[in-house]
Amino acid sequence: xxxxxxxFDFTLDAGKTATSIQRQEVARIVRNELEHVFTxxxxxxxxxxxxxxxxxxxxxxxxxxxxxxxxxxxxLTINVEYYLAAGKEPVLSLDTMRTMELILRQKLDSxxxxxxxxIKRGGYIDIYMTSSDERIIEYDIDTLVYEARxxxxxxxxxxxxxxxxxxxLDELQNIxxxxxIYTETLMGRGIENYEGKEIxxxxxxxxxxxxxxxxxxxxxxxxxxxxxxxxxxxxxxxSSICGDVLEKRKTDQYEIIVGDCVDYxxxxxxxxxxxxxxxxxLTDIPISDAPIGECWDFIRTIFEHSFQLLKPDGKYxxxxxxxxxxxxxxxxxxxxxxxxxxxxxxxxKAFVPSFMEEWLFYQVTFA
Amino acid sequence: xxxxxxxFDFTLDAGKTATSIQRQEVARIVRNELEHVFTxxxxxxxxxxxxxxxxxxxxxxxxxxxxxxxxxxxxLTINVEYYLAAGKEPVLSLDTMRTMELILRQKLDSxxxxxxxxIKRGGYIDIYMTSSDERIIEYDIDTLVYEARxxxxxxxxxxxxxxxxxxxLDELQNIxxxxxIYTETLMGRGIENYEGKEIxxxxxxxxxxxxxxxxxxxxxxxxxxxxxxxxxxxxxxxSSICGDVLEKRKTDQYEIIVGDCVDYxxxxxxxxxxxxxxxxxLTDIPISDAPIGECWDFIRTIFEHSFQLLKPDGKYxxxxxxxxxxxxxxxxxxxxxxxxxxxxxxxxKAFVPSFMEEWLFYQVTFA
Numbered sequence: 133x134x135x136x137x138x139x140f141d142f143t144l145d146a147g148k149t150a151t152s153i154q155r156q157e158v159a160r161i162v163r164n165e166l167e168h169v170f171t172x173x174x175x176x177x178x179x180x181x182x183x184x185x186x187x188x189x190x191x192x193x194x195x196x197x198x199x200x201x202x203x204x205x206x207x208l209t210i211n212v213e214y215y216l217a218a219g220k221e222p223v224l225s226l227d228t229m230r231t232m233e234l235i236l237r238q239k240l241d242s243x244x245x246x247x248x249x250x251i252k253r254g255g256y257i258d259i260y261m262t263s264s265d266e267r268i269i270e271y272d273i274d275t276l277v278y279e280a281r282x283x284x285x286x287x288x289x290x291x292x293x294x295x296x297x298x299x300x301l302d303e304l305q306n307i308x309x310x311x312x313i314y315t316e317t318l319m320g321r322g323i324e325n326y327e328g329k330e331i332x333x334x335x336x337x338x339x340x341x342x343x344x345x346x347x348x349x350x351x352x353x354x355x356x357x358x359x360x361x362x363x364x365x366x367x368x369x370x371s372s373i374c375g376d377v378l379e380k381r382k383t384d385q386y387e388i389i390v391g392d393c394v395d396y397x398x399x400x401x402x403x404x405x406x407x408x409x410x411x412x413x414l415t416d417i418p419i420s421d422a423p424i425g426e427c428w429d430f431i432r433t434i435f436e437h438s439f440q441l442l443k444p445d446g447k448y449x450x451x452x453x454x455x456x457x458x459x460x461x462x463x464x465x466x467x468x469x470x471x472x473x474x475x476x477x478x479x480x481k482a483f484v485p486s487f488m489e490e491w492l493f494y495q496v497t498f499a
Numbered sequence: 500x501x502x503x504x505x506x507f508d509f510t511l512d513a514g515k516t517a518t519s520i521q522r523q524e525v526a527r528i529v530r531n532e533l534e535h536v537f538t539x540x541x542x543x544x545x546x547x548x549x550x551x552x553x554x555x556x557x558x559x560x561x562x563x564x565x566x567x568x569x570x571x572x573x574x575l576t577i578n579v580e581y582y583l584a585a586g587k588e589p590v591l592s593l594d595t596m597r598t599m600e601l602i603l604r605q606k607l608d609s610x611x612x613x614x615x616x617x618i619k620r621g622g623y624i625d626i627y628m629t630s631s632d633e634r635i636i637e638y639d640i641d642t643l644v645y646e647a648r649x650x651x652x653x654x655x656x657x658x659x660x661x662x663x664x665x666x667x668l669d670e671l672q673n674i675x676x677x678x679x680i681y682t683e684t685l686m687g688r689g690i691e692n693y694e695g696k697e698i699x700x701x702x703x704x705x706x707x708x709x710x711x712x713x714x715x716x717x718x719x720x721x722x723x724x725x726x727x728x729x730x731x732x733x734x735x736x737x738s739s740i741c742g743d744v745l746e747k748r749k750t751d752q753y754e755i756i757v758g759d760c761v762d763y764x765x766x767x768x769x770x771x772x773x774x775x776x777x778x779x780x781l782t783d784i785p786i787s788d789a790p791i792g793e794c795w796d797f798i799r800t801i802f803e804h805s806f807q808l809l810k811p812d813g814k815y816x817x818x819x820x821x822x823x824x825x826x827x828x829x830x831x832x833x834x835x836x837x838x839x840x841x842x843x844x845x846x847x848k849a850f851v852p853s854f855m856e857e858w859l860f861y862q863v864t865f866a
Contacts (some may be wrong), residue, residue: 135568135576137506141620172749177544181561189566194548199556199566201502203582207621208503211578215570227635240613246625249633250616254574258613260635265594266616266638269855272630272823293823294850294857310850420622456639456660483661483677483852487637489660490677490852 137248138212138224141235142242155186155202161239162200162210162403163190168198169228172474177403210239218329237281257290261305262455263489271295277369279303282361285415295486297369299338301362301415307338308486315340317482317493318413329448332400332407332441334393334434335414337362339374340390346377346385353386356393363388397437406420410438432467435496444498448475452492455481461492474499503617505579505591507600509609509782510624513573513845518584522553522569528606529567529577530557563590575607589617624657628672628700630856631821638662644736649728652782653773656736662853664736666705668729668782674705676739682707684849684860685780685818692715699767699774699808701760701801702739702781704729706741713752720753723760730755780816799834802863806838811865815842819859820850840866 149155149218159178168174170192184204191197196214203209214223223234229247235422237245247272252259257271271292278289286301296309307314318341319326326348333341333355342355357363368379381388389396394416414433438448453460468475484491516522529590534540537559543699545555553570555677559566568575571866579588591599596614616637619626626640626782638659638800645656647848663676690841693715700708700722715774724730734745748755756763758783805815820827835842844863851858 135570135574137578139504139618139620141502143621164764176557179543179556179558179561183561185562187556187558187564189544189546189554191546191554194546194550194552194554197554197566199564199578201564201580203502203621205584205621207502207582207584207681208604209504209580209620211504211580213568213576213578217570219833222540244623245629248627248635249629251506251615251635253506253576253613254510254570254572255609260613260615262616263637263639265639268615268618268635269629270634272632272634272856281764290796294821339546377811435525454661474644475732485850485857488855489639 134255135253136216140210140247142208142240143244144206144208149202165236175484223472253333256266261424278365281361281374286357298486300328305486310485312484314484331409335410338366339378341413342377343377353389356396358392359408399442407441408446410448448496450494453496455490456494501619501622503583505617507577507614509575509607510611511575513571530602637856645732649726651726654732665853672853677852681851682711682847696775698776700778705733706745708780710742710744721765722755725759727757768807773810774808775813777815815863817861819861820855822859833836
């Protein structure tokens, strides 16, 4: 189904790989150990570098290709790569990998070593996603439930064995069935009182926020979502988090308007319409024609319009970013500080299961 | 500080790489694009395989080495590896990687591609850990707070920017400051009533379970932990989850006995001592001289002794494994079924932040 890349590394005493003869000896030990696993192993190529480095290519039937590199800084890396056809057994089992690591570590007199489980490459479903601070996370995704391209974005519903169905927009995790905590933290459940209140949601196409808000008996909620197809997908595959709120576009309790939220905010402002709460529940990277560099301008535009829609004691509630993304959070808060009239804010945080990280949420009011 | 390995892959139309000339053309496109980033690029080696495969080694000053492989199944992999010294700028920024991916994808007429953020290898702190089902997870660990080797295991306290201090035993995640949910689910907070009850904890060296149980006013808790050093480390670095309970070994409310829990369970059984609750809070792989194959025998021994210590309406509470580890959970439940007298069980689950996965917990009573 995919190519497998298996990465081993061993810390070496730099003094023990200073000469070409010493490096050849390390390479011999590695080759010797690899030959126990790959009985047809051949050396295809090797190269020495002037600064005490060594690199070689070994292979078995040109199918499993292994590169072995000694860095002058005292590190050996071994990369094993082969194609694993569907239904075939892996060339290296996890047990064999563990044994290889232990034996090589001992034979190389290495005091630290590491191997990673096989990295699967080229599979149709993408199981590797990144956290907001660019860390690699392998998900237990087993099915592509839905995929479509709307005029605005690529929409996928992927199924994770433990997180349930996940909404992925343009390769970014948005929300999953496991993420009630996301919605509850965004809305400050148990802290805010929504009874009888007028609420506007910007975005929110997954329907989870609308669904949870309606349980708290607000007077009325209006939701401005641009992407009809996202709502159709979520209505069908994420009903455990959005209930049946995406079934209808208008009831006595709420109205879902399909369109650009900025246009409708302008319309509401012109009409003098005011809300107790405005929610910023848009995706991270704004859906607009603007280049990414103008992303912060867009976010500020959203803020400015939102505050024009708020009653004097109203609140703007939104998500920030992963709490490890200090730089991005600082830029976000800078935009808040630029607002006129002045605003003040508090934050809350929650570990969001499908993001695999802690996320920061903002509660903004007039200063 | 570490070697960086960057993995790209591109799905190719297999029909477009069927001949040697076509594969050379793909290699030429790749090389051409790489030369924009690595201006000193040289081709060191290339190899064709009989089954429509191609492999080449390129390098810049023998410092950055790039392997490029075309699989007959319609996949191109590009692996870039170099040593990033502390304080130096990466050879490839994330922006450059993204651009390289987009351009190559277009030039190769590929309909799916992927790159992973750099994999850091050889660092003294291990930031990659695996889930119970062997998925790769990169943690935002920034500091090795404590490291020691006790007679029983390697003990580390690592600091994660978002999870706080984490206890790692023999490279396995045990508990972190973020994981109150683990302890609360293990003890069934809000479901079980511990007031006036007699409780025995097997293991529990991190102190979190003892700390939380004492808040519920039990009559007495005895904790049997083998590793003095774990308790010292947790007392010092995990006090936000264990309070000051590890400061003392004995109070009116609890007693911590440092020793092999099996020995003390036998002693308690001989004395006819009985408990309302026994907690199995041992690490996953039992600390004993027994080979790993006998792990399940050890777990059954723990079960058997625990049930001899329980009052007729007593409960044995323990963690299972990640909910995605069906095989391991089945083996666990098989051991429960082998018990005499017969037992029955219920389960609960929770997503444990520092495990980055959902975990299953068992509540076992006499049938």
